[in-house]
Amino acid sequence: MILFSLRTVLVRMSILFVWLSFIFLFLFSPRITKVFRTEKSIKIFTFPTLLDADYITAFERETGIKLYISYYENNDELLAKLRRTQGGGYDIVMPSDYAVELLIKEGLLKKIDTSKLHFFNSIDSQFLSLYFDPGNIYSIPYMWEFYTIGINTTFFKGNMPDFSWGLIFDKKMINYRVGMVNNAREAVLIAAYYLFGSIDNLTNNKIKQIKKLLIEQKKWVEAYTDLRSDYLLLSGSCPVAVGMSGEIWRASRFEKKIDFLIPQEGSFIVLDNIVLPKKRSNKEDLVYAFINYLYRPEVQAYHANALSLFPVIEDISLSDYFLNTKKKIKKIKKLEFFKNVLSEKQLHNIWITLKAN
């Protein structure tokens, strides 16, 4: 062991300190350059099927505000990211209803000034003041979709089965493969709905039954997916797939033999919202300008028709799809939200057991 003189040690320590400060500066440079950035831009965090990125470049041309859009695959990813960055990083986030509830609880959102929103009065009142944000202090509803079961009619050869969740859960009926949702919360609540007809009061015993059902279902699951249920149906891999109305409708538009049905017991609705994460920002005007743009009738109509989403604004010119679907919806009993009735720990346990086996 070579012993260094005190002077050498000191010199070397200061050299290392110099390098460390360079590295430190490098790592934190985004914070510093943010102060100097003069570009007008906003960062949006959204689900892949909520915004048409190419269409809204019209906003950039009109106002000169650049849009940076990034996507999350499911709300859990969104929650994790926002928690990790403590609300920073994005200017606008578009989570689903149950995520908004959690975000509000954790204090990650900023209040929305509804007076700045020109369109607020034309929002359909049945979408305001819902369970996750009474009074709409932190969020405004954007568009909604519901969960359906898409089926390949040629597989059933005219013997159309009952419109029920049994199509994916009832082992006596099933001799085919299904596509299932890849989200713990949604899968568990759908199973709860099938078994008990309601998502309230899920006791430990009920949870055990749900777990058992999901594990049993895995045997005939082709794939768990959030966004590819349309592909599963179109490629012929499975004749039955659970998915969101927008996707499945797009599949049926592409291929006539795909139809979608709404289970007679009822189904789930997902309402997507616009929220503002909590962080110091001087971009308020830009953000509200964008939100106002997004809710213009023609922009809403375009998104609704192109992406098959249901708008919350009244008086939008909609295509036949909506009129036909609305008729179908009237026939079902009810649409439920995916409420946060189970803790993350419980969901995590069920999900791990399901995926590990």
Add this chain to the structure above:
Amino acid sequence: MKNSRLKKEFIKERQFFLASPAILWQILFLYIPLLFLIGISFFRSFEYFSIKHVTLDNYKVLLTLSYAKIIGRSFLLAFFNAIFCFILSYPVAYFLALRVRRFKHILLFFLALPFWTNFIVQVYAWFFILDYHGLLNSFFLKMGIISQPLHILNTPIAIYIVMLFCYLPFMVMPIYTSLSKLDTFTLEASFDLGATPWQTFSNITFPLSLSGVQTGFFLVFIPSFGEFVIPTLLGGGKLMFIGSMISYFFLETRSVFLGAAFTCLSGLFLIASALFILWLFKKLFR
């Protein structure tokens, strides 16, 4: 006199100044975070990164059947992937090193090429082959070998197949390198002394290439153990492997400490299996 001694010291310290960033980088961004991860795996708290108390709870939670299955499944994937890669790579490496004269460089180039293309692109390309209406099924159907399309995608078979072909170059290269260092005179001498081709192979060629085989085995085994992309894209979301589990912990839940503990546990298991395989090699071939 004093001047030149100071100058020498200055030069020495300047050397340290210029050479230290590289080491500093490694320590700062590899070893310290590693220790950090091991450290936080012992913390248990319910706030993101605020520490409540030190405990072994995380590990207790992890020692259940489900997690053991995940780790075991990843081990089997890595192990069998390496074995299958070996079975397919050795003939290729042998052929390139000892049987080809003229086109060696071109063939090597073509073998290395997929390795350098984007990994994700490679995996995506396999969708077109393995899909229900993909190339493989269409081919077999046309040939009349099967009457119903095979269900390959979204099963473990798809994962094994794609892992095999994506990791093939990693195994071929080291084996090729060690085989190409082989002195052909030794082989010729062996034939002259009356050995059959198989005897030459098993007694001379193969043992001499063993270091390459070992390198290749580890080059495939270790990354396969933590593979994330291939099981996620091709497994249909039905199976969790270590890679997808770690990703799930860190990106979709808030149990970061549990995730750290899981990573450490998997790391320990990886080291243990690596040592086991080293021992296996020694036992079988020395």
Add this chain to the structure above:
Amino acid sequence: MEIRSRFSRYLLPLFVTLIYLMVYAPILVLILFSFNKNPLSYEWHGFTFHWYRDLFKSVEVFDALKNSIIISFSSVFLTISMGLLYVFYGATTLLNRYIVFFYGSLIMPEIVLAVILLSLFSFFSVPLGITTIIVGHTLIGLGYVVPMIRARYEEIDYRLIEASLDLGATQNQTFFKIVIPLLYPAIISSALLVFIVSFDDFLISFFCSGAATLTLPMYIFSVIRSGATPEVNALSTILLVVSSLVIFILTFLKSEDSGILR
């Protein structure tokens, strides 16, 4: 004289050809389908260039590409400069002994690296984004570059460096005028290697990117997960062509390099 059994004369080449085919079949099909008119399923509907046109109009792709290029070039710059400085200036100091430290990043599965970096950055509230991805890629790059340049450096006849120093050049002059030119092939091939590793890297970018930072592999991954159109095939084809060119240059340089030393 070699005895070639029937095995090695017929079966072996056949087997090897089969393997090569199976390695390349997916890529060829991918390229083929980038011209497929059908956007959703894997059946051939007709020939078209319009996915390529869509690709060039896509703002997201260009943003991702821009990010990837910035990150890759920065990583290469940092890796090569730090690596070269370490190999030369560290040669005669204690730091030389610590070269083992650089093997660490090669031994660990990349997901572990990604996760420990993420933990470090989150704990110190480092803003995640391009800078953090560069840090990760440089880390991996050093693991490749330092051993490679070190190996080539040891092969240089030390007398050349000694001579230069004896003839009055300072250490710096020796470094710039003698050592670097002698190391050119190694520098260029390791730079290309780091560039490709960084450009293609997915895991570190996936974990260490913050808000709104997408690299090209991340973009492709998210598109595959959320429903891919042949636009991704078009992008992949272009990437394949570019990588092939780069590798071709690398192989060409490598064969030239071994020619120089002979």
